[in-house]
Amino acid sequence: MITLQPLRWGKPYESMEIKDVVHFDTGEPIAKFGSVGGGIVARDMKQAHKARAALLKHSTADLIAMSKKAADLFENAELPVGDSMQSVDQFVHQQSASTGLPEHMCRSNLKKNSFVLSHMDEILDCLTRGLDLDILSRGYGEEGRGVIVSYQAQTPVLGAILPNNSPGVHTLWLPAIPLQIGLALKPGSQEPWTPYRMVSAFIQAGVPAEAFGLYPGGHDAGGAIMTKTPRSMIFGSAETVAQHAGNPRVQAHGPGWSKILIGDDVVDDWELYLDVMVESVLSNSGRSCINCSGIWASRHTREIAQAIAERIGPVDVLPPTDDQAQLAAFTVPAMATGTYAMVQQDLAESGVTDMTADYGDKLIEREHCAYLRPMVVHADSPDRGVAMKEYMFPFVSVVECPQAEMLRRIGPTLVGTVLTRDPELVAAAGACVEIDRVNFGPIPTNRLNWLQPHEGNIIDFLFRSRAYQVADLPVAATA
């Protein structure tokens, strides 16, 4: 059985606290991983400057080349992971077994992470708007306008408290390495696979091992990473995000409440967009913050909800190895039962209709896990509580709302796909600060262009633009 041990700036640490990673369906241990406490993390963070120093020995161009090589290794090679060699198939199988995601979705996330890594040069070029990356290394430089520009690294390492169940989010910390910023990661207890395999791929591709810290552990370890690194990201609930709101040291990622807004000018042709809506709701088992949780239109909402229900309502539980499997398991059954109880409360409100009621039981309980089958609900007004809900399974509320009120009522929206040709709505949606990533036209909410920033530009998070003036020193008169 594979054993994953903490990595302390490239050096494996033999932890005495070994925990099991278990198969979501059978409860059988599939791996072991050692954890560390906050004291060890805090101690290591005192040496974080060495991680950056090790990366600064390589140019950004070299690190980008290594990243591309790492992308290939990550996606295709057998790699040393923990105390074992891990093939791609083993990785996929292990990740599926612990997270409950169907294997084909694990492969898809694997390719997504690899894609981002292999296009790192283009991504950084876009995120920096063409800045010579040597300026980031040196801290200052000349961009061609006769003025010095300076971008000062705000931290030697990026800390990250990674999620348990979303292998896709790892794309967000990957740019740190070519930006010569080390990584202090706390892997999720059910999804240690991507960070461990990715770090292995980086190291095999030539990136200095001293740049990486992997600290599996409890809240204590996570808390130490966040306290001791000047810049960190965390993935969690709405409460987690609220807790860190306004803290410039922390980039908090939580629910997305991503939505599709249909303008009055095209809503009569809603059937043209049915595929976009279905993919936005159902992809990746509805687990992502970029999955659509709300579809808003002024009319035809019942018909839209009915049509989506007909497409996703019949989706049932399939084995994780089945390429047709669309549903991920809740590895903690209580999360499914708790979520379902909340949905029942939503449905109890007048004006809310379960459009998938005819498609059988929604809560499927197994001995060690549980599933929630897709649900589409109709809300006759944005006043209904369900209009603002997002759950960790394919769940969407189709909300009837006059176009004039829509942007005022939608609330925080990570990805907003706006279907309209109405220039006034285009302009208003473009200006709406509730929407982070905006798509105009039939772009599913889950399809991200990685050349654009996601929930804030990581360059702005890790570097600070500042003034940098230089004048020659006068030469002292010789005696």
Place this chain on the structure above:
Amino acid sequence: MSAAQTSIPEDVAKSASEARDRLNEHTLKIVHWHFSEETGSPFWLEKKAELGFDPLTDIKSFDDLKKFPHFEDEWLRGGPIQRWVPKGHAGKPVYVFETGGTTGVPKSRMVIEDHWKDYELFSDTLPDEHFPPGSNWLMLGPSGPRRLRLAVEHLAQHRGGICFCIDLDPRWVVKLIKKGWMEHLEEYKKHCIDQAVTVLTAGHDIKCMFATPKLLESLGEALEDRGTSLQEVGIKGIFSGGTEFTPQWTRFCVEELLGGPVEEGGVYMTPTYGNTLMGLACSKPISAADGYKISYYAPQPRAVTEVVSFDDYNQVVGFGETGRVKLYTLTDEFFVPGFMERDEGEREAPFDMYPWDGVSGVRPFHELASATTVGVY
């Protein structure tokens, strides 16, 4: 190690049998004290009517204590506190020690001299080489209505020293965590550590200390930031406690915080386990060779720990097997005939120093773990 694999040496078995005899005898004495009209506390004399048996005649051994219902610490909430004072101690000065109380009414235990006696017994286990008699102490833990603060101070005095303390309100710490005010939490921790550093560097010749694991980590870090260390400021011996005091944490401290193993000049550290109800259990000496294993032994017969089956709290598990920790307190001040602690662990065999059951691998009881906040300060 399974029960079948555990073989207890003959001399230890003999000592264990004698210790059991003493425990039985002590149990009878204590039960008579608490349930006699002349000496018992109003609480237990009133409770006696609900028991359905007469403790004075029906309790003949320690095992008979299982006839009592489990002690509920909820009984300790609210007053009057006097109902817990045995009549046999009427008129003596009484302390009250509290646990909980971040919100609502805390649990209160009255104490007369138990904390002194427990820590005097504990003192006998401390090696003079690392806790030099006459040394001054630092108590780096919670202040306020806590047993620990006065007990450590008494320990220092008992060993001929003077104890320095800090102000630390654990209820405010818990509130900060519940509110999610992590920056405030960090600042409060710094505030506590600043007090400790100030005392340690003020020329008081402090050589010994108590510290919670979290605060010990922070103190080590703060001293390092100032270019010094626990060793350099003169600390020779530390005792600590709590479920975060794990083998892994011990190893981290030895290797990275305390200047290496004690045989190579590092600071000596010993774990303890206990609470306001029971007192203080000591640890079998820990070493790298033994995988930093931590095994606690209660100060029998004043207190007893058992490791009992998760399915039957009156059934002790086999040696090396896992179960929930059950505590008994049998002093003339306080009577606890079986309290289900919020921890679990493995049952340890008697050995020459402590010829009775111990418990190792103590951690939060798995059924309550998610609701338990440990190591908050």
